[in-house]
Amino acid sequence: MTTAAGKPPPTEYRSGWTRGSIKLARVIGSVLVTMLGLLFITFIIGRVMPIDPVISVVGERATKEVYDAAYQEMGLDKPVLVQFFYYLSDVVRGDFGTSYLNGRPVADEIRRVFPATLELATIGTLIGIIFGVPLGMIAAVKRDSWIDQVARVVALVGYSMPIFWLGLVGLLVFYGILGWVGGPGRVGIFYVDIVPPVTGMILIDSALDGQWEIFWDAVSHIVLPASILGYYSLAYISRMTRSFMLEQLNAEYVTTARVKGLSEWTVIWRHAFGNIKVQLITVIALSYAGLLEGSVLTEIIFSWPGIGSYITTALLSADMNAVLGGTVVVGLVFVCLNVLSDLLYSFFDPRAK
Amino acid sequence: MNLLEVDNLHVQFPTRSGTFDAVRGVSFSLGRERLGIVGESGSGKSLTGRAILRLIKPPGIVTADKISLEGENLLDLSERQMRKVRGQRISMVMQDPKFSLNPVMRVGEQIVEAYSQHTRASRKEAKAKAIEMLEAVSIRDSERVFRAYPHEMSGGMGQRIMIAMMLIPNPQILIADEPTSALDVSVQTQVLSIMDRLVQERGMGLVFISHDLNLVSAFCDRVLIMYGGRVVETCRADQLYNAKHPYTQGLLNSLPRLDTPVNRLQVLQRDDAWMTDNPQLDDKPDDLTQPHISKTDAETP
Ligand SMILES: Nc1ncnc2c1ncn2[C@@H]1O[C@H](COP(=O)(O)OP(=O)(O)OP(=O)(O)O)[C@@H](O)[C@H]1O
Numbered sequence A: 001m002t003t004a005a006g007k008p009p010p011t012e013y014r015s016g017w018t019r020g021s022i023k024l025a026r027v028i029g030s031v032l033v034t035m036l037g038l039l040f041i042t043f044i045i046g047r048v049m050p051i052d053p054v055i056s057v058v059g060e061r062a063t064k065e066v067y068d069a070a071y072q073e074m075g076l077d078k079p080v081l082v083q084f085f086y087y088l089s090d091v092v093r094g095d096f097g098t099s100y101l102n103g104r105p106v107a108d109e110i111r112r113v114f115p116a117t118l119e120l121a122t123i124g125t126l127i128g129i130i131f132g133v134p135l136g137m138i139a140a141v142k143r144d145s146w147i148d149q150v151a152r153v154v155a156l157v158g159y160s161m162p163i164f165w166l167g168l169v170g171l172l173v174f175y176g177i178l179g180w181v182g183g184p185g186r187v188g189i190f191y192v193d194i195v196p197p198v199t200g201m202i203l204i205d206s207a208l209d210g211q212w213e214i215f216w217d218a219v220s221h222i223v224l225p226a227s228i229l230g231y232y233s234l235a236y237i238s239r240m241t242r243s244f245m246l247e248q249l250n251a252e253y254v255t256t257a258r259v260k261g262l263s264e265w266t267v268i269w270r271h272a273f274g275n276i277k278v279q280l281i282t283v284i285a286l287s288y289a290g291l292l293e294g295s296v297l298t299e300i301i302f303s304w305p306g307i308g309s310y311i312t313t314a315l316l317s318a319d320m321n322a323v324l325g326g327t328v329v330v331g332l333v334f335v336c337l338n339v340l341s342d343l344l345y346s347f348f349d350p351r352a353k
Numbered sequence B: 001m002n003l004l005e006v007d008n009l010h011v012q013f014p015t016r017s018g019t020f021d022a023v024r025g026v027s028f029s030l031g032r033e034r035l036g037i038v039g040e041s042g043s044g045k046s047l048t049g050r051a052i053l054r055l056i057k058p059p060g061i062v063t064a065d066k067i068s069l070e071g072e073n074l075l076d077l078s079e080r081q082m083r084k085v086r087g088q089r090i091s092m093v094m095q096d097p098k099f100s101l102n103p104v105m106r107v108g109e110q111i112v113e114a115y116s117q118h119t120r121a122s123r124k125e126a127k128a129k130a131i132e133m134l135e136a137v138s139i140r141d142s143e144r145v146f147r148a149y150p151h152e153m154s155g156g157m158g159q160r161i162m163i164a165m166m167l168i169p170n171p172q173i174l175i176a177d178e179p180t181s182a183l184d185v186s187v188q189t190q191v192l193s194i195m196d197r198l199v200q201e202r203g204m205g206l207v208f209i210s211h212d213l214n215l216v217s218a219f220c221d222r223v224l225i226m227y228g229g230r231v232v233e234t235c236r237a238d239q240l241y242n243a244k245h246p247y248t249q250g251l252l253n254s255l256p257r258l259d260t261p262v263n264r265l266q267v268l269q270r271d272d273a274w275m276t277d278n279p280q281l282d283d284k285p286d287d288l289t290q291p292h293i294s295k296t297d298a299e300t301p
């Protein structure tokens, strides 16, 4: 329509579109490259491990013919690059092979354990944000006051307390002695496998199913492990918030805001906090990603069937398909969180556009 | 009655090697006039402005015999009362717009905020007022600027945005810290005439901080010359070229002048004696150890 007038299309319109698609292409490209690199590494590791994949399929007492047939069927006689493409196409179709341990598809197992970790990590991170950010803010605003000292000690304890100790003591006090929370596991033993798994996250599934009794039982089970993970993430988030805030509070624009006669609350939350959002997103994404890897110790102590304990168990029994499948999923989660935090970054920081 | 009276203002910063006296006994009064403050970099001009608004951050220490706004001593006010003074009664154009505007907030938002803090205006009224103000400081595409972010603005635009933002609540006193240093002459003239009009019509008091002696002598009514944290000389702006203090004369002699061209500009000479204006005190031993601290607040008239 613009060509009729003999003029080029308005530049702003055009560049907005191109910039958007370039950005999208770049994001997708970087995800693909990263994932390809990760898959290549897991593939190589799978090859160089001193574990014969054929034997783990056919068993140690198989005859030579059976062995060779399986060897060819698995494509192990093909060139390595071809094998890599087989591997790639399997992974893309969501096929991580079968577990040597129990013969079940690894993908199914991951689909079962990952939601458990996701549920725990999400609630843990929420706790970390809800308490960590305000704590860091107060510590920065009231720098060197007793509140700042308390916040420092709280974070230090969070960093340095061994998690298994914290978990055991927590279980002893709140479950054993006080009986305020549920014990190990995701729900009480009577409720196991009652709600149909939709998302695999028991809080959501039980709510969807209207099973409120199970929902509250699940809440009482997740409170303690989520609080412990939340405490860890709180320690990190509050420290980072504090240091970001201190930097902003010294900035000139904060003085400008005060010159206008704004209240301290507005100065802090509207102005200074507005400027740390971006950095905070990165920190939160990092800590969330850390929890999504599955915190092995927490999962073991609380008998939480998550991806951390799944990968660890697989590793200890040399179940390579399970280990590599789990690694790929964790890697994918990492990459996705990175992309998400990048997108939020450009959303919150006008200078990044 | 004077709008503002500052008496024996001190600003100190504790450092590892003792206290650093950045402002040392500044006293002046401001009527409904244009008062210029000149002085070299680091002479304490900006800190004086901030101290009046009580915006020196800890660990900085501000002391004064009084800082009174229409007879009311600002030092006695609570922080809450002080917030009613800031913006509405005394406002300050901050020196460097590059750092003084919030980078993640739209320009318009920041101006509107300065206005609505002290009025009960609706958002729409506030926006209209902000646009009007942006046009008043000769920003042509005010709608675009309103929606822009500070990093999209040039230095001169930033300064004008700053001025608009600080004039919008109609303050009785405006402290303008080098408000026009990045503006070209025609825009500078326009911006100055806005401030001038506010002084003439509304009886605003203007503290105009600048490095530009020529500008100050042409634009202001009176001039304070600061050196090393103190006022070394106060004079009528049109008499600036007859100033007596050796520092002022040095400053003037190092300016290029059209009427009496010289081959070589003079290099400014400094004298430690200007740091204290009561020479007898210098002989006291405790003052020798701490040469920066002077116990007098006397000011050269
Ligand atoms: N927070 C601070 N801590 C320590 N010293 C400071 C602080 N702020 C300012 N100063 C010092 O106080 C002195 C006066 O600073 P001020 O900003 O008032 O100078 P100025 O006259 O405005 O200079 P310029 O013309 O460069 O803006 C300077 O030597 C500066 O280094």
Ligand SMILES: [Mg+2]
Pocket: B045, B046, B047, B095, B177
């Ligand atoms: Mg300054």
